[in-house]
Structure formats: C-alpha cells, structure tokens
Amino acid sequence: MSPAEIREEILDILADIAPDEDLGELKDEVPFREQLELDSMDFLDIVMELRKRHRVQIPEEDYHHLASMQSTVTYLEPKMKDIVRS
Amino acid sequence: MYDTIIIGAGMSGLAAGIRLAHFDRRVCILERHYTIGGLNSFYRMGGRDYDVGLHAVTNFSEKGARHGPLAKLLRQLRLRWDDFKLAPQLGSSIRFSDAELNFGNDIALLEAEIRKQFPGQIDNFRRLVASLLDYDDLDGDDPRFTRSSREVLAETISDPLLREMLLCPLMWYGNARERDMDFGQFCIMFRACYLEGFGRPLKGVRLILKHLVRKFRGLGGELKLRSGVSRIHVENGRAVGVVLDDGTELQARRILSSAGAIETMRLCDDITEVDAARAGQLSFIESVSILDCQPRELGFDRTIVFYNDSPEFHWERPENALCDTRTGVICSPNNYAYAPEEGELPDGVIRITTLANHDRWCELNEPQYRAAKLAQYDRAVEASVRFMPDFRSRVIDTDVFTPKTIRRFTWHDNGAVYGAPDKQLDGSTHLENVFLCGTDQGFVGIVGAIVSGISMANRYCLQDP
Numbered sequence: 001m002s003p004a005e006i007r008e009e010i011l012d013i014l015a016d017i018a019p020d021e022d023l024g025e026l027k028d029e030v031p032f033r034e035q036l037e038l039d040s041m042d043f044l045d046i047v048m049e050l051r052k053r054h055r056v057q058i059p060e061e062d063y064h065h066l067a068s069m070q071s072t073v074t075y076l077e078p079k080m081k082d083i084v085r086s
Numbered sequence: 087m088y089d090t091i092i093i094g095a096g097m098s099g100l101a102a103g104i105r106l107a108h109f110d111r112r113v114c115i116l117e118r119h120y121t122i123g124g125l126n127s128f129y130r131m132g133g134r135d136y137d138v139g140l141h142a143v144t145n146f147s148e149k150g151a152r153h154g155p156l157a158k159l160l161r162q163l164r165l166r167w168d169d170f171k172l173a174p175q176l177g178s179s180i181r182f183s184d185a186e187l188n189f190g191n192d193i194a195l196l197e198a199e200i201r202k203q204f205p206g207q208i209d210n211f212r213r214l215v216a217s218l219l220d221y222d223d224l225d226g227d228d229p230r231f232t233r234s235s236r237e238v239l240a241e242t243i244s245d246p247l248l249r250e251m252l253l254c255p256l257m258w259y260g261n262a263r264e265r266d267m268d269f270g271q272f273c274i275m276f277r278a279c280y281l282e283g284f285g286r287p288l289k290g291v292r293l294i295l296k297h298l299v300r301k302f303r304g305l306g307g308e309l310k311l312r313s314g315v316s317r318i319h320v321e322n323g324r325a326v327g328v329v330l331d332d333g334t335e336l337q338a339r340r341i342l343s344s345a346g347a348i349e350t351m352r353l354c355d356d357i358t359e360v361d362a363a364r365a366g367q368l369s370f371i372e373s374v375s376i377l378d379c380q381p382r383e384l385g386f387d388r389t390i391v392f393y394n395d396s397p398e399f400h401w402e403r404p405e406n407a408l409c410d411t412r413t414g415v416i417c418s419p420n421n422y423a424y425a426p427e428e429g430e431l432p433d434g435v436i437r438i439t440t441l442a443n444h445d446r447w448c449e450l451n452e453p454q455y456r457a458a459k460l461a462q463y464d465r466a467v468e469a470s471v472r473f474m475p476d477f478r479s480r481v482i483d484t485d486v487f488t489p490k491t492i493r494r495f496t497w498h499d500n501g502a503v504y505g506a507p508d509k510q511l512d513g514s515t516h517l518e519n520v521f522l523c524g525t526d527q528g529f530v531g532i533v534g535a536i537v538s539g540i541s542m543a544n545r546y547c548l549q550d551p
C-alpha cells in the first residue's frame with residue numbers, strides 16, 4: 001500500500017469506529033485525541049482493526065505512533081508496503 | 087468449541103457478544119428465556135406494547151457528543167447515535183413532603199434549585215461535585231470507592247434533608263446495598279443522573295435491543311434462546327463447557343456470565359454450597375397505568391418524580407409487608423421531547439416503582455398473589471398521587487409485575503434488580519476462565535450493563551489474537 005492508500009484505510013477504520021463523525025475535515029498533523037477525542041479504548045480498537053483487516057501486529061510500546069494521521073501513516077508505511085489493498 | 091460462551095442475552099451479554107463477534111471470535115450467547123433483554127425486556131398485552139424496565143436511559147448525551155459513557159459505548163459497538171435515538175427528558179423532580187428539587191439534563195438547573203431551596207448549601211454542593219471520582223477512577227482501586235456515601239456527604243453537606251434528597255434518585259437508579267451506598271457507585275450514578283441526565287427512544291427498549299441483536303447476528307454471532315445453562319462443567323480448576331437444561335453439552339475456552347455472581351457460582355459443578363445470603367435483597371413492584379389522555383393534559387409534565395414522604399429516605403427491603411410505599415418512582419414515558427417527525431406515544435402511561443419483599447410475594451398462593459397484585463397496585467397509586475395530579479379516573483388499563491415476575495424471567499436470586507451489594511469490579515470468579523459481566527460486576531442500568539459487557543469482553547476475551 002502507498003501512504004495515500006494507508007491513509008484511506010485508516011479513515012475507513014475511523015469511520016467504522018465513529019460513524020457519526022465527519023472525517024472530511026480531519027487534519028493530518030493534529031492528534032486524533034484532540035480532534036475526535038479518542039481515548040485509550042479507541043486506540044486499542046485501531047490496533048485491533050489493523051490486525052483483523054491486515055494482520056499487522058503493533059506492539060504496545062509502539063501505540064504512541066498512532067497519535068495523529070501523519071504519524072500513523074509514517075509508522076505503518078514499512079509494515080504495510082507489501083500489502084495489496086483489496 | 088467456542089472461544090467464548092456468554093450466559094444471558096440481556097444488555098451486558100449482547101454488548102459483550104458484539105465485541106467478540108466483531109473481532110471474529112466464535113461466540114455463542116445462551117439465554118434461558120424465550121426472548122432477549124433480561125431485566126430490560128418488553129412484552130405485549132391487550133394489544134399494547136410494554137417495556138419491563140425502561141423509565142429512562144441514564145447518561146444522556148446529545149448527538150455529536152464525543153465523551154461520556156454513551157458516546158463511548160456507541161463507538162465500541164460501532165453503532166450510530168440514531169440507533170438509540172434518545173429524546174431528552176422534559177424534566178424530573180425530587181419531591182419530599184416539604185421540599186422539591188427539579189433537575190434536568192443540565193446540572194445548572196439543579197444548582198439553581200439548590201441555591202433557591204438550600205441557599206446555605208450551594209458552595210457545599212459545588213465542593214461535592216468537584217470531589218466526585220471520575221469514570222476513569224472507577225475500577226475500584228481508589229480507596230474512596232468503598233467509603234460510605236452517607237459519611238462522605240455528611241462531611242460536605244451539612245443539611246440532612248438535602249443529603250437525603252440527593253441520595254434518593256441515585257439509590258433508586260442503581261444501588262444494590264440497603265441503607266447506604268458505596269461512594270464509587272454514588273459517583274457513577276451522580277454523573278449518570280445529574281450531570282448527564284435522562285433520555286428515551288420513542289420506541290422504548292425494543293429499539294435498543296433490536297439494534298444490539300441485529301448487530302450481533304450480522305457479525306456472525308450465535309444466539310440460542312430457550313437454552314438455559316444448568317451447569318458449568320469444571321475440570322482441574324477450569325471450566326471446560328456448559329450443560330444446558332435439555333442436557334446438550336457445549337464446549338468453550340472461556341465463559342462470561344451475566345447471570346449474577348452467586349447464581350453463576352451455583353452453576354459450577356465444583357461448588358457444592360453457595361452463600362445465598364450474599365445475594366441482593368432489593369426488589370420492586372412496578373404498577374403500570376394506561377390513561378385515556380396524555381399525562382400533560384392532567385397538568386403532569388414531569389419525566390420522573392422520585393418521591394419520599396418523610397424527611398428521611400429509607401432504602402431497604404420492607405421486612406413486614408409486601409411493599410413499602412413511603413418512597414417510589416413515578417415515570418411518564420410520554421414526558422420526553424420526542425422529535426416532531428417521530429410523533430408521540432399512542433397512550434398516556436404512568437409507571438410507578440415501589441420497594442417490595444421477594445420472599446413475601448413468593449409465599450402467596452395463586453389466588454392470594456392475584457389479589458395482592460390488585461391491592462398493591464392501588465396502594466402504589468394512592469401513595470403516588472400525593473406527589474402528582476390524581477389520574478385515577480383516567481385509567482383504562484393496568485399491569486403489575488412483582489419480584490416473583492422478575493425472578494421468574496431473569497433467574498436472579500430474590501428478583502434483585504441491582505444484584506448483590508458487594509460487586510466484583512474486576513469480573514473475576516474462583517475459576518481462571520469464568521468471568522462476570524453486567525449487574526454483579528458492578529455497572530447497573532442499561533448503559534451501565536452495556537459498558538460492563540464491553541469492558542469485560544475487552545479485558546478477558548479479546549486479548550489473545
């Protein structure tokens with residue numbers, strides 16, 4: 001997946017977790033916690049969705065990389081580059 | 087072989103099931119009754135729809151709100167706010183013989199009322215609000231959690247009447263302990279009722295249950311009704327499966343039970359005796375009246391009235407009588423601000439809840455039981471009309487259910503609505519792969535039970551990949 005595809009995929013997961021949110025306005029560099037008020041349970045869900053959908057494993061010590069869209073995509077790029085988007 | 091078997095298709099079991107099914111676990115919910123919902127189910131009688139339990143969904147938040155338990159559970163269950171479609175309350179009241187406090191979904195109203203009725207206490211009240219435990223502190227580790235609420239309140243609020251008035255709704259909506267309340271539970275209920283408030287879907291509990299069960303099944307979860315668990319089979323300190331009432335055996339890696347702590351222990355075949363005295367004692371009768379008009383036409387616009395007929399609030403099982411009508415809850419499901427396009431409920435409804443003694447109701451033979459239902463309905467209504475307009479001439483239909491009914495359809499000891507007084511906040515049992523969720527884990531009410539199911543599923547059933 002390219003960074004743009006990874007971004008799409010994260011948006012898809014966020015839309016699943018928070019179906020009432022308008023994600024069109026999401027700013028990539030601002031933490032999710034600030035924009036969407038996601039809490040630790042929600043971050044765990046992002047991790048679990050990535051595992052469920054793409055078998056991507058994220059160790060607990062790396063969770064902080066998922067703070068914003070920008071940092072998430074940067075972090076996931078090497079892990080997801082060989083995955084083909086279905 | 088299931089990953090998880092869930093005992094009970096009430097709010098907590100269904101919520102846990104959704105979490106597990108969403109993450110592709112093989113999960114089966116086993117329910118003894120022929121329908122879902124447990125303590126908050128629904129039925130149809132004489133051509134009308136009734137809810138068993140729904141007066142108010144606590145923890146109201148507006149569409150678009152991002153924090154609070156309601157927003158959190160919707161995200162965890164991947165539901166939309168519109169799936170529950172809660173209309174806000176019109177307003178509720180605490181009515182004691184000589185004092186009244188109104189409250190709504192904005193704490194500012196309660197504050198203004200306290201400033202007016204108890205001018206000397208407003209700063210104390212604010213201090214109390216500032217000292218509440220936060221939801222994040224409510225895993226039971228905070229030493230204040232198990233403190234006596236009456237003691238904590240006495241340290242902050244010097245007027246005993248105000249203390250009793252504040253406690254009354256919170257005990258009614260979520261206290262399993264007689265006479266006093268754990269401070270942690272007080273904080274949960276204070277947030278749920280006074281800081282967040284009440285809402286209700288026009289279609290009642292049906293709507294909530296419909297979305298939960300549809301979601302669960304849509305994700306591939308299995309739900310078996312008329313499938314009571316008669317035994318949890320234990321080998322070498324681990325549960326290996328369950329035996330159903332009809333003898334069917336099912337295996338599972340772990341079991342999550344919403345049947346109650348004592349009730350679950352009793353199912354385990356390594357246990358010969360349980361301490362039944364630890365079960366909850368508080369049960370209710372519910373007297374439902376259908377009116378030929380909307381309650382507002384009679385001058386009654388309150389959503390919920392928590393009444394008490396003396397300065398002191400008695401929260402205990404009536405020892406020497408079937409019921410205790412000194413205190414009660416009056417609810418009109420009509421008195422919510424339903425969206426105009428949704429319309430209104432077809433009939434006027436007044437529901438009254440009063441404290442009742444399970445054992446005394448169960449001692450009655452059938453004719454006595456039927457007569458007692460009629461007599462206790464009359465007493466409950468008579469007690470209530472001291473605190474609201476007299477609606478008796480407008481009643482066109484009635485229904486009453488008792489602790490015996492609650493017991494018969496939920497199998498909870500003593501028909502105890504909020505379960506055992508001592509909660510098992512970490513959900514653990516004497517077996518390493520059997521866990522509790524719902525009422526006896528510690529969170530009660532509709533929202534509480536759903537949150538409990540989610541958190542126990544997350545903690546114990548979703549950890550391994």
Ligand SMILES: Cc1cc2nc3c(=O)[nH]c(=O)nc-3n(C[C@H](O)[C@H](O)[C@H](O)COP(=O)(O)OP(=O)(O)OC[C@H]3O[C@@H](n4cnc5c(N)ncnc54)[C@H](O)[C@@H]3O)c2cc1C
Pocket residue numbers: 093094095096097098099116117118119122123124125126138139140141142143144313314315316344345349370372439492495496497498503523524525526530531532533535
């Ligand atoms: C009259 C009344 C009014 C209420 N009003 C409100 C209200 O206005 N607002 C609010 O938020 N809450 C209200 N509640 C409380 C709320 O309904 C409960 O706190 C909540 O529904 C509890 O859900 P639960 O999943 O923990 O337990 P339950 O609903 O009790 O679920 C347990 C399930 O397990 C099943 N079961 C038990 N034993 C077995 C077995 N051996 N095998 C298989 N299945 C078994 C039972 O049949 C039941 O379906 C009210 C309750 C009552 C009774």
